[in-house]
Amino acid sequence: MKKFIYVTLVMGAALFLAACGGGEKKAAKVDNKEGKDLKIAIVSSPSGVDDGSFNQEIYNGVLTFIKNNPDAKVTPVKEETGAPDAAVQAVADIVADYDVIVACGFQFAGISSIAEENPETDFILVDTFPADSEGKEQTYDNVYAMTFAENEGGFFSGVAAALETKTNKVAVVNGIAFPTNVNYQFGFEAGVNYANKHFGTKAEAISLPSYAGTDVNDKNVGGNYIGNFADEATGKVVGKALIDKGVDVLFVAAGGSGNGVFTAAKEAKNVQVIGCDVDQFDDGKNGSENIILTSALKVMSVNVDKQLTNIKDGKFKGANELLTAETDSTGYVKAEGRQQLSKETLAKLAEIYELVKKGEIVPPTNFSDATPEKFPGL
Template identity: 25%
Template sequence: MNTKKAFVSLVLAACVALIGVVPGMASDKKPGDYKIVLVLPGPINDQSWNATNYAGLLACNEKLGTSMEYVENVQASDYESTFRNYAERGYDLIMAAGTQFDEAANRVASKYPDSVFCVVNGMVSNGPNVRPVLPKEYEASYLAGIIAGFTTKTGKIGMVGGFPNKLMVRLMNTYEYGVRIGSPEVSANRAYANSWSDVALGKQMATSMIDKGADVLFFYANQVGLGAIQAAKEKGVKFVGFASNQNDIAKGTVVASVYFDFAAMYTWTLEKFMEGTLAPEVNGAGVAEGIVKVAYTDQVSEEVRGYVKQAEEAISNGNVLYFASQFPESLD
């Protein structure tokens, strides 16, 4: 027997076997054949984060022909058990909406190598089957900040995030930086709700900021933000929507919304997964990938829209600092 040929055959056979067990590689499956689930921390009708992710699911099922399922209102104590449940049932892709799922996904994934775990807004990938997708929220908040900076009349703004994690702090920093494009001397009142769901708390925090002079509010805290919009409407101040298009929640109050086109992001993610190119790392997507969109009302002038467009172009070209340098006072 030709030992060289035999060795080559064995190597090829081993490679084929290996490829066969690596999750997320391209296969002959049709989109509807994949078992996929989306795990949501809140309700699909929250008009913010969970609704936005659910819209992505619907887009995939409609445009790609997938049969993605979902489970909503999953509490932190149930993250791991929910992941295990679907992995043990042979799901090909288990998605979860929110950075808070990172730890549980990475802990469970190693025990279920045949399933891919994809955390939307995920920041950690500690295994070959952990493939998070990270919307570049800080790019979106920069655009929102530009709008707010040209909207404020008092030079005081209120800004609230859900929890002070790394991503949220970065998002809030770039929002405030964007505000200074239009209002270099702005006074920013920043706080964190430490909640995603307390509507009453959102209203209370917004009212307090308004009473201290803030005339433009920005909340990225899911349902907490709904309470803030209510307070803004009652007090007659302006609000910049975020994450989803919130313009119709309170017409005349929400001047514009910078939101994530999760239909585009989810289809982008699913296509990469099914073709085997979703990488075992943090996969980023933002302005350049067509994920970030702006919905204006007639309260935003063409001039301000022009500044936002310039910023979008600068971000897409990887040159946002160049844009900022056109307004030297913003660097003070």
């Protein structure tokens, strides 16, 4: 476990450095896949493409493409450890066999040399940008890398939690304090503060000092961090500890560890959970009831399908892009029957979504000058 955390923290540091500067575009494309029946590999770790969450949402984008292009083929490849070096090796092992490789997660940032050495293969990265061995961001003609504004999804969740809590105590639970998770945390805390100021709520975001997070710059960011993305037992411990302090709405951004938080909520009374990345309403079933209030969304499947279609149509262009509410790439579940928000809360969320989309509200991120207590639009 210590080795895994060390390796991933090093990669997180590399991603932070990557965010601070870009490299020159390399690996000019040498082929044209227009009209070709694509051979696609989707590489995930360690929970596979049927995890009901992050990986599966990406896989659904591939499946949508194949539904519309039935001659295309996809092969799921699961790397079991989740370690960045193993993830990169898993890509290297198969790169010669596929036209397109879709890679799920931050651990694939190190595929830069593979992309440069294989310009005939196209890569779609989700939740990371390619970086060199020194952590400097790189762009390639054959790599489209998408990240998402988690601070926005966290913000919507914080507003929803503040509006719906009955105890006036809410919390966010995360896995490891990588930038993506800290973005969710800061966005959530900012959303609570926004609701308190503009909507008259009196919610408090509860943190457990013993589970405070330390980000990739060794800064204590507070919050509630399990320390792992696959530790359901500790997830349940953290969830129960927060519930025991009176928290009745929990925003959970903790991967597989979040299952333990869900269990704690199901075993308690009158506790609701906000899901993360995808619509988790089905995961919230608890007998005849459901604990899911809503879910923060990264619209990954649509964007993956879009890039695969671009490849097939000969329109693919390498880029590193941060996707936001401006392109409806972040959001929250508002569909009837998939959430339990009040009409008043839905109306207020719709109002602030437009403000975020227009850039009038900019929730803080891990490395921004803004904070949950002071940010544009508060």
